[in-house]
Every structure is written in structure tokens, then in C-alpha cells.
Amino acid sequence: MATIYEVAKLAGVSPATVSRVFNGASVSEAKAKAVRSAATALRFTPNRAARTLRKQSAEVIALVIPDIENPYFTEMARGVEDVAQAAGYSVVLCNTDAELAKERTYLEIALAENMAGVILAAASSASRLDEVLAGGRPVVAVDRRTGYDVDSVVMDNRSAGAEATAQLVAAGYQRIACITGPESIETARERADGWRSTVQRELSEAESEGLLRFSTFRVDGGRDATADLLEGPEPPDAIVAGNNLLGVGVLQELSGRGLTPPQIGVAVVGSLPFTTLSPNLVTIIRLNARQMGTTAAQLLLDRIGGDAGAARTVVLPHEVLPATVTAG
């Protein structure tokens, strides 16, 4: 790899001038041209490690997520990437497996690499951001808030859970269960809250507890919880799934037992990635993960650009896609 000195020598200018050309500072057109052609001839690319060391900041954004195999997060990653790339930033995807230790390691790396900022879908409410924030790096929380005073982009989970439930009520179901993620995760609790309030208001006070399952936000969690519910003394006639993967698990388990919507009602908060089921059988409360990604990236870029205002929280809307085939 050629250095700035070799380019300078070939172009007959100083290294500083070469640097200026590559950083948009004012240079006479003649010298700029000479530099550019020398750079091309030597296949020069600025060394990013050196630039990062000198500037104390890399043009890289860390996107830290709990599950890279969940399409919700990869969709989000696409959104982040699009905005970041347009602004000249690269995105580094870090997968924590929802483990605090891995998350911690990645946050340390982000700091040690002088990355410009972090977009974090926290592993749990216990996530620690002290180090990164002490290092002066902006953080934007996505999907889940953190215990820190940072920008966040979230869905209206309570309302999404309520909406999912209301759709099932409207379709005539009477015993509506809810399978959501780990209780340690804000979104899981909020979606369950939405379900609970709707059930209690629309059906009966009694019709809630006993029908709630905190599980994992994964397919197997959905299957297990569904099996558990169906094998109970008073099985539900409908299920609200707290995220996309749980939805898949629910439907898989039902299908294994010969049950298909609308025989039993199903509403999913999120989406049904790669479903092969007819879309009008299941109610979807669609969460726009991509938009969450673009919004978060924009907020982060603002902060990187020096915006020091108070922390903002953006709540994104969801879209209701009701099942059109119902039991009724």
C-alpha cells in the first residue's frame, strides 16, 4: 500500500497537500489534479488506521444486536446501513446472542476501535453503557430503551399488543393467550401489558393470568409455550405472539397438531418472515424495523455531528394487517 508521502513525492507537493486533497480542503486545481493522478498511479488508498489514530475517531458505526438470525434485526441493519453508507460511514454488525458478557465485549471493542458511535438493541435492561458514554461516544438505543439518558427509537409496544388482541376479540375469540419474550426485556413486558389490558377490558378480568407465557424471543420458545398452553386444562382459542419468531413457533406447533387459523386465532406482533401461509389467515401488527434502523442512524449521525441537545425518544407507528378469514 502506497502512503501519502509517496504520492506527495510523485506529485511534487507536500504530504499535507495530499491530505488536503483527500479531505476536501482548498488546494489549487493544478496541484489537486497532480495529486489525484499520482494517487491513481500508485493505487493509493488512505490508511484508515492512521487516520483513526490521528483523528481519534473512525468513520464506523457499531450496530449491536441480540440475534443476527432474526430477520427483524437484519431488516433494521439494512436501514442503518443505508443511512450510514450515504454519509460515508461503515457499519459493523455485532451479535451478542442476548448475552451481557458478549455485549460488553463488543462495546469495549467499539471504544477501543474509536468507532464514531453505537446503535444498541440492548441484551437486557441490565446492559451497561458507562464506559462507552464516558469515552464520549454517542449511543442510540433501538427497539428497547436502556437505563441511560440516550436517544432511543422504539415501537409503541403496548399499543401493538393491545391492537393484536383487539383484532382477535373482534374476530370473536374468547380465550386469548399471549406468548411473549423474556420478562427482562422491556418490549416483551409492554406487549404483554397491551394484551392484558385489552383482555381485561373487552373480555373478563378473570380471562388473563394463566394465559400469559414469558418465553424466549425465539422459534423454539413459541413452540414450547404453545404446546404448554394447549395441553393446559382450559386451552386458549387464540394466541397473541410477541414477536416474529414466536409467531413462527406458534404456527409450527399448531400445524403439527393439525390446527390452522382460523380454527384457532393467531395475531403476531412484528411480521411473519418468509411465511408460506396465506397472509389473510393471521393478523399481523407490522413493525417497521427498517424505518427503525434509518431513524436511529439519523439520530446517531446528528450526535456524531456534534448535536448535544437533550436525549430524544422517537416512537414509531405500526401497521395493522388484519386476518380477513375469520372463524366467525
Place this chain on the structure above:
Amino acid sequence: MATIYEVAKLAGVSPATVSRVFNGASVSEAKAKAVRSAATALRFTPNRAARTLRKQSAEVIALVIPDIENPYFTEMARGVEDVAQAAGYSVVLCNTDAELAKERTYLEIALAENMAGVILAAASSASRLDEVLAGGRPVVAVDRRTGYDVDSVVMDNRSAGAEATAQLVAAGYQRIACITGPESIETARERADGWRSTVQRELSEAESEGLLRFSTFRVDGGRDATADLLEGPEPPDAIVAGNNLLGVGVLQELSGRGLTPPQIGVAVVGSLPFTTLSPNLVTIIRLNARQMGTTAAQLLLDRIGGDAGAARTVVLPHEVLPATVTAG
């Protein structure tokens, strides 16, 4: 962020000694202990940009893939990550959207960042690796070979396509179509080749062309091609899908038309991620993307470690999961 100098001062040693402690060189136990406690007190983490600049190499591996939203590639990413992480390397995921320009940019970045190596699922057979290789960085090709003499890890695509087709033949289907990816992608061609040879051998010479569609490796591609096939003069009675997303698209389109396997036979090369369909209705030629990832990472680490032997090609086995419910 504390520096090595501050740690040195606090511990009463030279910066060089601090560096040695953090790099496993021999240091007296007394000083090592002093350094460690000073480092902890100052919350010292070595600055990676500085280390990278000095060592001319970062402990980072680039994983360059064409579609981050395809579970096949995220599964592969998991495999890469597991091996890399165990060896102390971070993984940077780069999404090219199967565009050569983006791929080129990412490869340049990998070089400019002094990354230790690249694992590449090439955007097309026209991918250029000259710069990276000239920079002395090892490259391992995954899923698809490149035109360069580098290590590669691939599936036996021809055999996978043949196996998928043979399963449909065995189930009694007579007009078996094939929907595969872009003709510019090796895997797409090879899977089609496997299909063609089996159809020609088992059925009739005539029963092949006209039933082959080169599409995109995406869900919409599967839908469009299926629609196209079904609306033709002599529609197929079975379809081989060239990858997971095409399989989803095929099943979606069929389902929209009220067709479900085994009314029409379906075999998929790859897997059916997050399917809600009963697994015994569709034949799956399962490709182990995770294993592909771990294998590639291992090969790359060997190269990074200095292995300069001839380029190797590893061909991974697939697993046949036949549909057990057939039209017969």
C-alpha cells in the same frame, strides 16, 4: 481513555513493559502484577487503531456477503463468528446487495483498515480480488468460487440439484421444473445442471428446457418464476427451488393459487427458514451454512497464521430430508 504511558507511570515501569504485559511477552511477575492493577485502576484498554497502525494488521475479519437478509448467510455468519471469536478476532459483516460496486468498496475498506483477512461470498463471477490479494491479505471464498486461486468452501451444488430432482422423480412427478438464481452465479448454474441431468436421464430428453428459469435468489423471484411456469402452455407438476428464498417464493405463489404440496411437488435446495408448513410436505436438500462458516473461518485463520500452501477447496456434504407425504 487511558494510554499505555499513564499505566506505565502509575505502575512505575516503562511503556514497553506495559505493552509486553498485554502481549504475553516475558515480564517479571512483580511488574506484571503492578501493571495489571494500574491498568484496572485506569480502566485501560489498548487502543486498537494505534496497535493496528503499528502492526499493520487488525484482528478483524471481513465477511462480505450478498444479502444480509438471507438466513442462509446469517447462519453462515454465526459459524464464522464462533470460530473467529474463539481466536480473538472480531468479524465485520459487509452487505453487498450482490452489487459489484458495493463489494469493491468493502474490499477496499478491508484493505484500508488493515483487516487480517476476508471471507467472501462473491457478488458474481466478475468479482475482483486483485487489490486485496496484492495487499497480501488472505481471502477465502465461500458458497461460490471466484476466478482467483484462493481457498474455497462450497457445497456440491450439482449433486444437491440432482438429489432434489431425483426425490421428486421417485415421488412420481413427471414434469419437473427448476427455478434457480442468476446465471452469473456459479451455484445457480450448478444446481440447474444437477436438475437437468437428472430430468434427462430419468424422464425424457425433451422434458427439460422450457422448464428452467434463471431468476434472482430472492422471494419475489420465486413467486414470479412460479407464476410464469404455471401460466405457461404445459405447466409443471413439480418444482425444484434453487435456494431457500426461492423456495419460499414458490410456496407463496402456489398457496396464493390454492395449490399445496403434494398436489404439486416441491423440493428446495437449502432450507425453509421459519416455515410454518408441515416439514414432511416438502423435500429439503439441507445445506449446512453454519458449517460452511466455521470451515471458512478456520481456513482463513490458518492463512493469517502464515500457512502458504496451495489453495484448497473444501466441498461440504448436504443432507436429504425427503417429503414423506407424496401425491402417489
Place this chain on the structure above:
DNA sequence: GTGAAAGCGCTAACAC
């Protein structure tokens, strides 16, 4: 085993 010092490639004062 340990310290002094040079230098990785770049940017940003500072002088002109």
C-alpha cells in the same frame, strides 16, 4: 528482564 527511542501513516497547527 527492562527502558529509550524510533516510527507505523495520517492530520492539523503553525508559519510563510
Place this chain on the structure above:
DNA sequence: GTGTTAGCGCTTTCAC
């Protein structure tokens, strides 16, 4: 507008 120079934080000879 342009060149000179110092220095970002680290690793690594080279002496001792």
C-alpha cells in the same frame, strides 16, 4: 494556498 513539523498510542528493535 502550501510546506514543515509534531504527535495520535502503540510495538519493537536495540542497548544494557
